[in-house]
Amino acid sequence: MLDLEFMRLAFAAGAVVGVLAPAVGFFLVERRQALIGDGLGHVAFAGVAAGILLDVSPVLVALAFAVLGAIVVELLRSRAGAAGDQALALVFYVGIALGVVLVSSGSGLDANILQYLFGSILTVTRSDVWLVVALGIGGLATIGVLYRGLVGAVVDEEGSRVAGVPVDGLNAVVAVLAALTVALSMRVVGILLVAALMVLPVTAASRIAWSLRSTLLLSMAIGVGSVVAGLTIAYYADLAPGGTIVLVAAGAYVATVSAKR
Amino acid sequence: MTGAQDRQSGVSLPGGGDTPAVELRGVSFAYRPGVPVLSGVSLSADPGEFVAIAGPNGGGKTTLLRLVLGLERPLVGEVRVFGRPAGSRSRDRQIGYLPQRARLGGDAPVTVREIVSAGRLAPAGVTGPLRRRDREAVDRAIGRVGLEERASAPLRTLSGGLQQRALIAKALAGEPALLVLDEPTTGVDAESQESLGVLLEELRRELGVTILYVSHEFGAVEHVVRRLVLVRGGILFDGLPGDLPGVWHDPSHRH
Numbered sequence: 001m002l003d004l005e006f007m008r009l010a011f012a013a014g015a016v017v018g019v020l021a022p023a024v025g026f027f028l029v030e031r032r033q034a035l036i037g038d039g040l041g042h043v044a045f046a047g048v049a050a051g052i053l054l055d056v057s058p059v060l061v062a063l064a065f066a067v068l069g070a071i072v073v074e075l076l077r078s079r080a081g082a083a084g085d086q087a088l089a090l091v092f093y094v095g096i097a098l099g100v101v102l103v104s105s106g107s108g109l110d111a112n113i114l115q116y117l118f119g120s121i122l123t124v125t126r127s128d129v130w131l132v133v134a135l136g137i138g139g140l141a142t143i144g145v146l147y148r149g150l151v152g153a154v155v156d157e158e159g160s161r162v163a164g165v166p167v168d169g170l171n172a173v174v175a176v177l178a179a180l181t182v183a184l185s186m187r188v189v190g191i192l193l194v195a196a197l198m199v200l201p202v203t204a205a206s207r208i209a210w211s212l213r214s215t216l217l218l219s220m221a222i223g224v225g226s227v228v229a230g231l232t233i234a235y236y237a238d239l240a241p242g243g244t245i246v247l248v249a250a251g252a253y254v255a256t257v258s259a260k261r
Numbered sequence: 262m263t264g265a266q267d268r269q270s271g272v273s274l275p276g277g278g279d280t281p282a283v284e285l286r287g288v289s290f291a292y293r294p295g296v297p298v299l300s301g302v303s304l305s306a307d308p309g310e311f312v313a314i315a316g317p318n319g320g321g322k323t324t325l326l327r328l329v330l331g332l333e334r335p336l337v338g339e340v341r342v343f344g345r346p347a348g349s350r351s352r353d354r355q356i357g358y359l360p361q362r363a364r365l366g367g368d369a370p371v372t373v374r375e376i377v378s379a380g381r382l383a384p385a386g387v388t389g390p391l392r393r394r395d396r397e398a399v400d401r402a403i404g405r406v407g408l409e410e411r412a413s414a415p416l417r418t419l420s421g422g423l424q425q426r427a428l429i430a431k432a433l434a435g436e437p438a439l440l441v442l443d444e445p446t447t448g449v450d451a452e453s454q455e456s457l458g459v460l461l462e463e464l465r466r467e468l469g470v471t472i473l474y475v476s477h478e479f480g481a482v483e484h485v486v487r488r489l490v491l492v493r494g495g496i497l498f499d500g501l502p503g504d505l506p507g508v509w510h511d512p513s514h515r516h
Contacts, residue, residue, distance in 0.1 A: 026369070029368075030369055145389065146388060148378065148382065148387060148388075148389075148391065149386075149387025149388065151375070152382040152387070155371060155379045156360070156376075156431070158332070158358070159359070159360055159380070160379070160382055162332070162356050162358040162441075163355060163356060163357070163358070163380070163382065163383035164350040164355075165382045166387065170387065202369070203368070205369075206368050206369035210372070210415055211370055211371065211413075212371050212372070212375050214370075215370065
């Protein structure tokens with residue numbers, strides 16, 4: 001399996017996303033914003049459509065769109081006093097509507113866009129992998145350096161704000177990291193399943209972990225394990241890789257629920 | 262020691278001097294125009310004072326507290342904390358705040374040490390691991406509330422009273438000059454409420470920390486607190502708990 005160049009690239013890109021997605025998802029789940037990945041996925045969809053239409057890198061345009069969407073959600077949540085899910089719904093629908101309009105205004109777009117909706121990890125190129133690795137490591141390094149700050153802002157937002165912690169800045173970092181993760185995960189599991197890789201490993205880990213730190217580390221292990229196992233199963237059983245990866249992650253969640261009983 | 266001296270306590274106070282720890286002057290506030298929550302409130306607390314703020318739900322006591330914390334701005338009047346406008350940041354005068362029903366993120370287990378460390382963020386900064394000095398401050402705070410043995414235990418495995426102690430340790434980790442507690446006895450059994458009151462008085466005496474304690478019932482601190490402020494739209498009463506007219510007396514109070 002690993003003699004094949006496309007499988008080696010798939011494992012490399014998948015491993016990075018498998019670690020990054022739960023690491024970022026951890027902070028979203030703890031803030032009860034588990035579904036933000038879905039919302040940003042829809043915004044990224046508009047970005048992919050725009051990228052294909054304008055003949056620029058769809059991943060980079062999707063990244064820019066998702067970052068913008070994430071910042072808008074965060075501003076609406078903290079400034080305008082809109083409830084978190086209403087802010088999310090607004091960005092969610094604008095994204096999907098814009099994507100539909102852009103797709104229908106182009107020609108020959110439809111086949112291409114499916115790669116991003118459902119993932120196409122077996123077609124990632126060498127330059128795709130470099131982009132995923134570079135940005136993925138950047139994202140993980142950011143979490144490593146700001147770990148205590150991000151945890152404080154999530155665990156007790158108001159108490160931290162009163163103490164003078166730059167909570168708004170830390171929330172913005174999480175928003176941008178979420179956007180980055182969505183854009184990088186599109187090719188691996190697809191826009192429709194991006195959020196699953198951010199949420200399922202975290203909820204699985206939180207059932208068996210004994211601290212925040214162990215939850216984070218376990219979720220990263222479950223994430224990368226799901227990608228490796230999912231890709232392997234997909235290769236031998238000739239299944240869709242994105243869906244198989246997420247089903248393995250869902251299996252991990254079910255396993256931790258029954259292990260706890 | 263006379264009662265008056267005792268109330269101010271002899272400890273060296275951060276800031277000291279004549280500056281009140283908390284001062285509200287002619288403060289009015291409303292969330293919606295025409296529906297005042299507080300009007301014409303003036304209140305001053307000295308450094309090292311332990312003030313219980315009581316009153317009915319919806320009477321404006323949490324609003325008063327949010328004004329002190331700088332989370333809301335007064336429509337009229339002025340709110341100062343250690344001589345500076347409320348909400349302005351000061352590195353040497355930390356505020357330790359225990360929100361009502363402290364929202365502890367999501368479902369992941371958080372240990373006592375992790376939650377207390379989060380209270381050290383402002384002095385320690387948000388990047389990199391905790392330095393030795395900050396780790397020691399966290400250990401001291403955990404020791405203060407008597408949770409050394411449970412430091413690695415997930416918070417959710419602790420009783421309501423011990424969880425509240427962990428949250429107090431979190432507020433103490435930043436070595437605050439002002440400790441603000443909003444309804445800290447919710448979900449805490451009667452016995453733990455008593456020991457919570459004793460702990461707070463101990464912190465006031467030994468650390469010289471000013472305490473604002475907001476609750477709709479004040480049975481837990483009635484025996485330790487020397488100043489009770491009753492709030493309902495304005496200040497109805499301000500004095501010794503024993504001087505409180507019987508009609509306003511807290512029915513949950515036990516002798």
